[in-house]
Amino acid sequence: MPFGNTHNKLKMNYSSEQEYPDLSKHNNHMAKILTPEMYANLRDKETPSGFTLDDVIQTGVDNPGHPFIMTVGCVAGDEETYEVFKELLDPVIEDRHGGYKPTDKHKTDLNPDNLMGGDDLDPNYVLSSRVRTGRSVRGFCLPPHCSRGERRAIENMAIESLASLDGDLNGQYYALKNMTDDEQQQLIDDHFLFDKPVSPLLLASGMGRDWPDGRGIWHNDGKTFLVWVNEEDHLRVISMQKGGNMKEVFNRFCTGLTRIESLFKDKGHEFMWNEHLGYVLTCPSNLGTGLRAGVHVKLPNLSKNEKFGEVLKRLRLQKRGTGGVDTAAVGGVFDISNADRLGFSEVELVQMVVDGVRTLVDIEKRLEGGQSFDDLIPDQK
Amino acid sequence: MAKNVHNDYKMKFSVDEEYPDLSLHNNHMAKVLTKEMYAKLRSKSTPSGFTLDDCIQTGVDNPGHPFIMTVGCVAGDEESYEVFKDMFDPIISDRHSGYKPTDKHVTDLNFENLKGGDDLDPAYVLSSRVRTGRSIKGYTLPPHNSRAERRMVEKLSIEALATLDGEFKGKYYPLNGMTDAEQDQLINDHFLFDKPVSPLLLAAGMARDWPDARGIWHNDAKSFLVWVNEEDHLRVISMEKGGNMKEVFRRFCVGLNKIEEVFKKHNHGFMWNEHLGFVLTCPSNLGTGLRGGVHVKLPKLSTHAKFEEILTRLRLQKRGTGGVDTASVGGIFDISNADRLGSSEVNQVQLVVDGVKLMVEMEKKLEKGESIDAIIPAQK
Numbered sequence: 109m110p111f112g113n114t115h116n117k118l119k120m121n122y123s124s125e126q127e128y129p130d131l132s133k134h135n136n137h138m139a140k141i142l143t144p145e146m147y148a149n150l151r152d153k154e155t156p157s158g159f160t161l162d163d164v165i166q167t168g169v170d171n172p173g174h175p176f177i178m179t180v181g182c183v184a185g186d187e188e189t190y191e192v193f194k195e196l197l198d199p200v201i202e203d204r205h206g207g208y209k210p211t212d213k214h215k216t217d218l219n220p221d222n223l224m225g226g227d228d229l230d231p232n233y234v235l236s237s238r239v240r241t242g243r244s245v246r247g248f249c250l251p252p253h254c255s256r257g258e259r260r261a262i263e264n265m266a267i268e269s270l271a272s273l274d275g276d277l278n279g280q281y282y283a284l285k286n287m288t289d290d291e292q293q294q295l296i297d298d299h300f301l302f303d304k305p306v307s308p309l310l311l312a313s314g315m316g317r318d319w320p321d322g323r324g325i326w327h328n329d330g331k332t333f334l335v336w337v338n339e340e341d342h343l344r345v346i347s348m349q350k351g352g353n354m355k356e357v358f359n360r361f362c363t364g365l366t367r368i369e370s371l372f373k374d375k376g377h378e379f380m381w382n383e384h385l386g387y388v389l390t391c392p393s394n395l396g397t398g399l400r401a402g403v404h405v406k407l408p409n410l411s412k413n414e415k416f417g418e419v420l421k422r423l424r425l426q427k428r429g430t431g432g433v434d435t436a437a438v439g440g441v442f443d444i445s446n447a448d449r450l451g452f453s454e455v456e457l458v459q460m461v462v463d464g465v466r467t468l469v470d471i472e473k474r475l476e477g478g479q480s481f482d483d484l485i486p487d488q489k
Numbered sequence: 490m491a492k493n494v495h496n497d498y499k500m501k502f503s504v505d506e507e508y509p510d511l512s513l514h515n516n517h518m519a520k521v522l523t524k525e526m527y528a529k530l531r532s533k534s535t536p537s538g539f540t541l542d543d544c545i546q547t548g549v550d551n552p553g554h555p556f557i558m559t560v561g562c563v564a565g566d567e568e569s570y571e572v573f574k575d576m577f578d579p580i581i582s583d584r585h586s587g588y589k590p591t592d593k594h595v596t597d598l599n600f601e602n603l604k605g606g607d608d609l610d611p612a613y614v615l616s617s618r619v620r621t622g623r624s625i626k627g628y629t630l631p632p633h634n635s636r637a638e639r640r641m642v643e644k645l646s647i648e649a650l651a652t653l654d655g656e657f658k659g660k661y662y663p664l665n666g667m668t669d670a671e672q673d674q675l676i677n678d679h680f681l682f683d684k685p686v687s688p689l690l691l692a693a694g695m696a697r698d699w700p701d702a703r704g705i706w707h708n709d710a711k712s713f714l715v716w717v718n719e720e721d722h723l724r725v726i727s728m729e730k731g732g733n734m735k736e737v738f739r740r741f742c743v744g745l746n747k748i749e750e751v752f753k754k755h756n757h758g759f760m761w762n763e764h765l766g767f768v769l770t771c772p773s774n775l776g777t778g779l780r781g782g783v784h785v786k787l788p789k790l791s792t793h794a795k796f797e798e799i800l801t802r803l804r805l806q807k808r809g810t811g812g813v814d815t816a817s818v819g820g821i822f823d824i825s826n827a828d829r830l831g832s833s834e835v836n837q838v839q840l841v842v843d844g845v846k847l848m849v850e851m852e853k854k855l856e857k858g859e860s861i862d863a864i865i866p867a868q869k
Contacts, residue, residue: 114493114538115633122637129636130665130701158495162635169698253495255542256509257502285510311691318549321510 116152116160124148129169136181137200137392138168146195155192157249159185164193167252167313174309180204180393183313185253187246187380187388200392201385205450214386214396217453220355220362226462229352233469234403235441236299238348239361239458241398242341242389244380245372250390251340252313259322259338266337269371270326277364279328281337284320299348301325302339315340315390332357333364341389341398343368352403352465358458386450396450401461404430407468408440409475415485419471422488423464424448444468460489493534499542504528509549517580517772518548518561526575535572537629539565543694544573547632550692560584560773563693565633567626567760567768580772581765585830594766594776597833600735600742606842609732613849614783615821616679618728619741619838621778622721622769624760625752630770631695631720636702642722643702649751650706650715657744659708661717664700679728681705682719695720695770712737713744721769721778723748732783734845738838766830775830781838782825783845784810789855790848791820795865799851802868803844804828824848840869 119127128147131139142165150161168181182200184190190197198210229237244250245265248258267281282291295301302325305316327334336344345368347361369379380388386396410416411427420427428443429436437443444465446457467486474481499507508527511519522545530541548561560580564570570577578590609617624630625645628638647661662671675681682705685696707714716724725748727741749759760768766776790796791807800807808823809816817823824845826837851861 114534114536115629115635116538118537118629119635119637122635122641126637126640127635129698154494156494157498158493166697170696249498255495255499255502255507257499257506260506261502285513312697316550316692317546318509321549 116154116162119162120152124151127151129165131169131172133172134168134181135173136168136171136179137203138165138181138196139172140203141199142196150193150195153192155186155188157186157188157253159189159192159249159253161193161196163253163314164189164196167309170312171309179309180391182392183252183390184250184388184392186249187244189250190385190388190392197392201395201450204393205396206448208451210384212451213383214450215453216381216386216397217455218362218366219455220359222455223355223358223458223462225466226355226358226458227353229354229403229462229465230469231351233406233472234352234465235406236348236350236404237352237354237357237401238346238403239354239357239399239401240344240346241361241365241400241454242387242394243343243345243365243369243398244388244390245342246378246380248342250342251315251338252390256318256321259318262342263322263324263337265372265375265377266324266326266335266343268375269368270335272371273328273364273367276330276360277328277333277367279326279333281324281326283324285323295325298331300327300331300334302336302344310340333360335368340391341394354401354403354458354462354465358401362454394449396448397452397454397457398449399454399457400445400449401458402428402443402445403461403465404441405444405465405468406441407444407472410468410472411437411440411442413475419468419485420444420447422486423467424460424489425464425468464489493538493540496532496534496540496542500532504531507531509545511549511552513552514548514561515553516548516551516559516561517584518545518576519552520583521579522576530573530575533572535566535568537566537568537633539569539572539629539633541573541576543633544569544576547689547693551688554689559689560771562772563632563770564630564768564772566629567624569630570765570768570772577772581775581830584773585776586828588831590764592831593763594830595833596761596766596777597835598742598746599835600739602835603735603738603838603842605846606735606738606838607733609734609783609842609845610849611731613786613852614732614845615786616728616730616784617732617734617737618726618783619734619737619779619781620724620726621741621745621780621834622767622774623723623725623745623749623778624768624770625722625757626760627757628722630722631718632693632770636698639698639702639718643704643717645752645755645757646706646715646717646723648755649748652751653708653744653747656710656740657708657713657747659706659713661704661706663702663704665704675705678711680707680711680714682716682724690720693770713740715748720771721774732845734781734783734838734842738781742834773829777829777832777834777837779829779834779837780825781841782808782823783841784821785824785845785849786821787824787848787852788820790852790861791817791822793851793855793861795861799848799865800824800827802866803847804840804869805844844869 323338334346426447471481534540714726806827
């Protein structure tokens with residue numbers, strides 16, 4: 109259980125072999141890396157708040173694999189998890205983040221002026237543009253492990269800070285527990301609201317506890333800037349709008365995020381960040397920028413082409429269905445976003461999306477015309 | 490007692506900050522757990538580290554259930570019922586008809602004490618079944634146990650069951666080794682427990698590491714089964730088609746007693762005490778842990794205005810034919826004893842036998858267009 113570590117002491121009465129999980133049918137990052145020897149080394153450790161190795165890996169033990177994506181199979185319960193369980197998490201990070209080494213440094217760049225172009229993606233193909241990231245508030249445990257008191261404290265801090273936003277960021281907070289079913293359904297249909305947790309990946313790590321206590325969504329009047337409170341991370345910050353003007357989306361994203369961060373700092377609360385891992389988030393896959401910038405784009409021809417996967421890979425992009433992670437594409441419309449999170453700055457990642465999507469749309473147009481697109485196939489970025 | 494670090498961490502927040510929001514809740518825990526009680530119990534933990542929040546998590550996460558009044562809390566080990574007495578005692582009293590902290594529970598697994606039960610009409614009574622649970626002393630319970638503990642329970646169970654012979658000779662099927670086809674067959678035969686999808690079980694942590702160390706053992710005749718490491722360490726089930734509850738109960742008692750002997754020889758008896766009887770994960774199963782029931786056709790009686798009242802008076806409860814959490818199909822109901830604690834195994838099965846006999850009589854009368862008013866029973 110994620111709540112106590114006394115039980116961890118009792119578990120030490122059994123040998124490491126007796127406790128080591130059966131990972132024989134598993135295909136996730138944790139299962140690839142966690143050898144019996146590593147388990148033996150780490151199993152008696154815990155973070156200052158009592159998060160243990162078994163807590164870290166429970167989700168990966170309970171969920172052997174996923175049909176669409178290579179899951180990480182482990183989570184952090186607090187900032188210190190990444191330090192105490194380095195031996196496991198460093199190789200997971202390296203495997204997941206393109207060879208990122210324990211000695212590497214990560215750069216943060218939230219200056220939207222550094223983005224080139226991005227205001228002219230063809231809206232006949234690019235239906236919507238979105239940038240999201242996560243933030244964790246230093247000093248509190250993360251969603252797999254936090255208590256109700258901690259979660260509510262995060263919610264209160266978020267409400268206070270967001271209430272200070274004004275201008276085009278003027279908005280309102282909707283606590284999940286006070287929302288009517290209609291309001292909630294509307295927000296889900298608008299692609300604004302996070303689902304009630306049904307994913308076994310999230311449930312097994314304890315992130316669904318006490319639902320919907322302390323959870324909510326804030327959005328500005330224009331419905332172009334949103335903050336999710338206490339879902340998979342303390343905060344998820346999202347900028348989005350219809351059409352292909354990723355530049356504007358990123359502008360608003362950076363402005364809003366920077367403003368929120370300074371409001372939190374005014375109240376004495378920083379975000380978890382360090383120069384090696386960048387922004388520290390619950391899932392190791394989101395370390396660094398925590399940023400996923402993407403578009404919903406019509407690629408009915410390209411998506412059926414045998415080179416689709418390879419083109420995406422070279423552009424350092426990934427595809428998802430239009431329901432987000434865990435879903436399939438509908439009607440040739442794909443969610444295309446940056447594959448990387450760590451080791452590149454925010455500007456660099458959004459640049460890749462902007463440039464890459466432009467290329468994908470150009471290829472789609474060639475295929476519509478029955479033409480070849482070999483000259484457009486990019487080199488590996 | 491070892492320290493529970495995360496519990497200490499939470500103590501930095503006030504009671505108001507940590508107390509769960511139970512305003513939309515309707516389960517036994519929510520009825521009983523006041524803020525004052527939460528304040529008193531929140532710093533405690535059992536020797537194995539189970540805390541109040543662990544006990545109640547399932548009840549916080551699951552506000553209510555459409556068909557049944559859920560308990561909303563679980564035990565993580567034998568000591569939970571002692572350390573968190575302040576909460577469990579009133580829940581036990583509420584759930585088990587006023588059972589008091591000073592009451593004593595009687596165990597009677599002598600099948601010869603059952604009167605009748607071999608003649609329920611098979612035209613109506615399609616199948617008969619008796620189940621109970623057992624917890625193995627010295628190990629924590631399914632919401633809390635580690636993989637090694639669970640594997641030890643499995644190992645001991647396999648050993649114990651392998652010694653059974655005669656009508657009890659059988660085989661163990663670990664969930665890990667089962668093919669999908671074998672598994673579907675066992676589910677269709679009403680033998681196998683579901684993969685955990687019930688949010689009640691999931692929220693309590695009982696599905697961790699699934700399917701590691703879970704399995705089912707059954708005898709060759711498929712009339713005696715043991716589930717290993719589902720909601721309890723062991724669930725023991727005797728069943729057969731038709732209405733011969735007497736035979737089902739005989740086999741149940743004989744098999745259970747044999748199994749207990751083997752566990753005792755290995756110095757791992759079952760968790761039992763003279764107040765709570767057999768100690769199980771869910772407070773609703775304390776005492777006998779026994780659910781004796783039938784699948785019975787009651788299409789007319791079940792639509793009669795007094796159906797619920799009759800069940801209440803007979804101390805019986807209805808479920809759908811998929812078990813708890815399901816609805817009935819085609820007028821066929823699962824009818825079983827409502828009580829678990831404060832009466833013996835023999836008492837409870839007697840209530841089922843007598844009660845079902847009466848209800849079948851009522852069904853027959855209603856078929857003929859006759860009234861049943863004269864045979865409506867007094868409260869048992």
